[in-house]
Amino acid sequence: MTNHDHLDLRELHDPDIPLPIELQGNLASTNLSRIYNWSRAKATWPLLFGLACCAIEMIATAASRYDISRFGMEVMRASPRQADLLIVSGTVTKKMVVPIVRIFNQMPEPKYVLAMGACASGGGPFKEGYNVVSGIDQYIPVDVYVPGCPPTPQALMHGFIALHKKMEGQRIHNRNSVPWYSKGPSDEIPLPILGPDIVDPRQAAILRQQAESAVLLAEATGD
Amino acid sequence: MVENVLVQDPIQEALAGLARFGGAVQADDRQNYEGIVVDRAALPDVALVLRDELGYDYLSSVTGVDYLGFGDYFEVVYHAYRTSGGKGLTLKTRTPRDVATVPSVVSVWPGADFQEREAYDLMGIHFTGHPNLKRILMWEGFEGHPLRKDWQEAYFESEHKPFESRWPGGNVRRSEEYNPFGKNVKYPAGFTMDKVRDISEVDHYEGLNLGVQIEGSGIRTDKLVVNLGPHHPSTHGVFRMVCTLNGETVETLEPVMGYLHRNHEKIGERNTWIMNMPYTDRLDYISSMSNNHGYALAVENLMLKNQVKGYNQPTERTEVIRVLMVELTRYVNHLWSIGFLLNDLGAFFTPALYAIFERELILDFFEATAGSRMMCNYMRFGGVFKDIPERMMAHAVLENDMIRDVDTMEFLHNLIFERLPNFTDEFDRLLTKNEIVFNRTRGVGILTAEQAIAVSAAGPVLRASGVPYDVRKADPYSIYPDLEFDIPIGTYGDVYDRYLVRLEEMRQSVRILQQIYPRLKETAGQSILGIDAYSPRIPNGGESYGRVENPKGELGYYVVGVPGKEFDQNPWRYHIRAPSFINLTALEQMCVGHKVADLVVILGSIDIVLGETDR
Numbered sequence: 001m002t003n004h005d006h007l008d009l010r011e012l013h014d015p016d017i018p019l020p021i022e023l024q025g026n027l028a029s030t031n032l033s034r035i036y037n038w039s040r041a042k043a044t045w046p047l048l049f050g051l052a053c054c055a056i057e058m059i060a061t062a063a064s065r066y067d068i069s070r071f072g073m074e075v076m077r078a079s080p081r082q083a084d085l086l087i088v089s090g091t092v093t094k095k096m097v098v099p100i101v102r103i104f105n106q107m108p109e110p111k112y113v114l115a116m117g118a119c120a121s122g123g124g125p126f127k128e129g130y131n132v133v134s135g136i137d138q139y140i141p142v143d144v145y146v147p148g149c150p151p152t153p154q155a156l157m158h159g160f161i162a163l164h165k166k167m168e169g170q171r172i173h174n175r176n177s178v179p180w181y182s183k184g185p186s187d188e189i190p191l192p193i194l195g196p197d198i199v200d201p202r203q204a205a206i207l208r209q210q211a212e213s214a215v216l217l218a219e220a221t222g223d
Numbered sequence: 224m225v226e227n228v229l230v231q232d233p234i235q236e237a238l239a240g241l242a243r244f245g246g247a248v249q250a251d252d253r254q255n256y257e258g259i260v261v262d263r264a265a266l267p268d269v270a271l272v273l274r275d276e277l278g279y280d281y282l283s284s285v286t287g288v289d290y291l292g293f294g295d296y297f298e299v300v301y302h303a304y305r306t307s308g309g310k311g312l313t314l315k316t317r318t319p320r321d322v323a324t325v326p327s328v329v330s331v332w333p334g335a336d337f338q339e340r341e342a343y344d345l346m347g348i349h350f351t352g353h354p355n356l357k358r359i360l361m362w363e364g365f366e367g368h369p370l371r372k373d374w375q376e377a378y379f380e381s382e383h384k385p386f387e388s389r390w391p392g393g394n395v396r397r398s399e400e401y402n403p404f405g406k407n408v409k410y411p412a413g414f415t416m417d418k419v420r421d422i423s424e425v426d427h428y429e430g431l432n433l434g435v436q437i438e439g440s441g442i443r444t445d446k447l448v449v450n451l452g453p454h455h456p457s458t459h460g461v462f463r464m465v466c467t468l469n470g471e472t473v474e475t476l477e478p479v480m481g482y483l484h485r486n487h488e489k490i491g492e493r494n495t496w497i498m499n500m501p502y503t504d505r506l507d508y509i510s511s512m513s514n515n516h517g518y519a520l521a522v523e524n525l526m527l528k529n530q531v532k533g534y535n536q537p538t539e540r541t542e543v544i545r546v547l548m549v550e551l552t553r554y555v556n557h558l559w560s561i562g563f564l565l566n567d568l569g570a571f572f573t574p575a576l577y578a579i580f581e582r583e584l585i586l587d588f589f590e591a592t593a594g595s596r597m598m599c600n601y602m603r604f605g606g607v608f609k610d611i612p613e614r615m616m617a618h619a620v621l622e623n624d625m626i627r628d629v630d631t632m633e634f635l636h637n638l639i640f641e642r643l644p645n646f647t648d649e650f651d652r653l654l655t656k657n658e659i660v661f662n663r664t665r666g667v668g669i670l671t672a673e674q675a676i677a678v679s680a681a682g683p684v685l686r687a688s689g690v691p692y693d694v695r696k697a698d699p700y701s702i703y704p705d706l707e708f709d710i711p712i713g714t715y716g717d718v719y720d721r722y723l724v725r726l727e728e729m730r731q732s733v734r735i736l737q738q739i740y741p742r743l744k745e746t747a748g749q750s751i752l753g754i755d756a757y758s759p760r761i762p763n764g765g766e767s768y769g770r771v772e773n774p775k776g777e778l779g780y781y782v783v784g785v786p787g788k789e790f791d792q793n794p795w796r797y798h799i800r801a802p803s804f805i806n807l808t809a810l811e812q813m814c815v816g817h818k819v820a821d822l823v824v825i826l827g828s829i830d831i832v833l834g835e836t837d838r
């Protein structure tokens with residue numbers, strides 16, 4: 001058995017490489033992807049960013065009882081430039097989604113998004129509201145969804161573990177597996193615009209179509 | 224009981240005092256309504272007389288009601304109180320819907336400032352003479368005024384819940400699939416990308432005189448505009464301040480909010496009465512229990528007026544449990560607020576960690592009783608959801624692999640008589656005489672008593688300025704008249720005083736809890752149900768204003784029901800007087816002239832929570 005006070009090298013070891021039984025846990029032979037992902041997952045820095053009620057549970061998770069530092073995540077950065085993980089912890093309103101997309105664009109890659117709670121995942125109890133976005137995934141890609149209103153600290157930690165698994169599964173040598181390992185910079189997400197209602201520039205074509213069909217409808221009814 | 228010198232009925236007294244206005248002032252004689260109706264032309268003069276001659280110096284709430292289909296007018300409702308205590312006066316004025324204008328009362332009660340802007344934003348009522356009438360929660364350029372009864376949101380399905388598509392069939396309907404954009408959006412007819420203009424930011428920077436050279440003092444320098452928020456670690460949520468700085472000194476400050484405007488009131492007006500209870504949890508999400516209490520009081524009052532069949536007044540046990548929960552909540556809130564005030568002062572996270580640890584113990588009790596740590600959804604009309612359990616069992620405990628199973632009353636006894644009093648003293652010892660705390664908070668963010676009353680500040684902010692106004696004493700509800708407690712007040716009205724007031728309120732809460740504990744034992748076994756059987760329909764007509772002393776200040780619910788079969792399941796109007804929102808009216812006054820580093824400290828001392836500010 002390995003001693004828990006020490007690093008368990010079996011986590012790092014590549015199971016495809018055979019190793020004598022007496023060396024297991026004391027020696028690791030591995031590949032670059034694995035060691036790289038392992039270090040990333042063990043030191044994911046979330047952005048210090050609270051949105052609504054869920055943020056209170058996020059703070060409780062960071063506090064001593066649940067102790068987020070057991071996951072190597074206690075270093076919450078206030079600047080998006082230094083953060084790896086965006087925890088969207090609350091209701092995303094139309095007014096707020098513009099700054100959130102901007103923050104997401106400012107984060108350096110590799111970057112991850114965790115939608116915490118019912119609101120961030122799909123609008124939650126306030127979904128029908130006129131100023132509420134039905135989930136942050138309408139605007140930015142989400143890696144992990146954590147259900148709950150608010151999710152308990154245990155649920156959030158479960159989300160972290162899911163995220164770590166995801167990170168560990170990514171491969172540097174497979175350039176198509178994640179956008180940031182492909183050639184050239186990845187695209188920014190266009191900022192939504194606050195017009196008469198929020199406008200997603202990616203929906204320009206549907207907007208035009210809708211406007212045309214409204215005109216056609218008006219002509220047909222003789223308005 | 225609090226002695227009430229004004230035995231006279233406030234309405235008769237007001238009518239007598241306002242007799243000089245003749246027919247412009249009348250009693251509101253609709254059934255289950257109260258207060259006076261004022262002709263809008265006479266409103267500013269009436270307001271002045273009310274304030275200066277009749278002593279209504281404190282304007283608690285301003286809001287609009289759209290009586291579409293019931294006379295087709297907007298009614299603006301004002302709730303005014305005396306800081307010396309006693310019942311309030313409800314004042315109303317009407318305006319036609321198509322050209323909705325009402326004279327502003329900001330010159331009489333500056334606390335109406337943000338509230339009138341809100342009514343303008345959400346209902347489209349123009350307040351003539353308002354110094355800065357623009358949208359406050361939605362962005363400039365947004366189409367329409369959402370709280371009008373004929374305004375429909377993008378996901379509109381029907382006027383009332385439960386929606387036919389889901390109940391009683393239990394079907395699932397994803398609103399996105401019925402929207403051409405697959406999103407919660409709706410555009411005016413013929414709208415395309417070339418017509419997009421984003422004017423939401425323009426206003427904030429207008430008139431700031433950017434880049435003006437400042438003469439004098441021998442240094443030539445520019446003014447600087449700094450945006451704090453909406454993503455800022457010290458704004459306690461998604462709050463934003465646009466300030467201009469001269470060097471490091473704040474010259475102007477504009478609070479910008481609405482980043483968490485979740486349309487609480489519009490959703491609340493589609494919900495059934497009881498469905499709003501869990502929504503109130505999410506107002507001030509640190510103090511869900513006391514939010515529940517205010518809403519329960521407002522609806523109970525309306526049920527009493529309507530003599531609803533099957534409704535029973537809360538039993539003693541119910542009241543005792545409610546006060547227990549509410550005072551624990553107050554303790555939790557002040558813990559949180561002081562912990563994070565210290566964060567803002569630069570004592571990063573250590574005091575907050577102490578505070579959060581104690582909070583967890585109380586949350587365990589909430590979880591065992593209500594089923595949720597934060598969103599308790601615990602109170603019901605005339606009752607509470609469940610009695611407190613005999614034993615507290617939990618799997619999440621401090622030590623690993625241990626399942627807790629303790630006697631609830633023992634747990635509470637330990638909490639109330641040992642743990643919390645000791646912790647309050649410890650917090651006191653750690654912080655109160657700390658030199659840094661002292662130097663950074665003394666004389667910072669001063670609000671005088673007159674200013675605090677004028678801007679309708681509430682809660683610890685008002686009391687720290689030396690005004691001993693606490694709804695629990697001034698206009699008592701529940702069993703507070705039988706309980707002994709003091710109202711701590713401050714002397715200077717600075718950040719330090721607000722801190723001291725909160726600390727002392729924690730002690731007073733513990734004192735109340737210690738009186739509650741024996742009564743909890745005495746009343747064991749009494750019923751905690753207020754209604755024999757729950758029904759979404761509550762025959763309702765009339766208005767009701769329920770207010771409680773929330774940890775952050777006076778929280779008020781203004782609810783209106785209209786009679787009729789098809790309307791009796793939903794509130795016609797559901798408005799929340801949010802203390803965090805109205806306390807922010809004073810922010811600019813408190814900040815101007817201070818250094819930029821003090822901004823977050825002053826904001827922290829107001830103790831806002833955005834769920835309630837933006838609703």
Ligand code: SF4
Pocket residue numbers: 052053054089090091116117118119120124125148149150151505
């Ligand atoms: S999911 Fe629930 S707790 Fe979280 S932000 Fe939404 S309403 Fe608040």
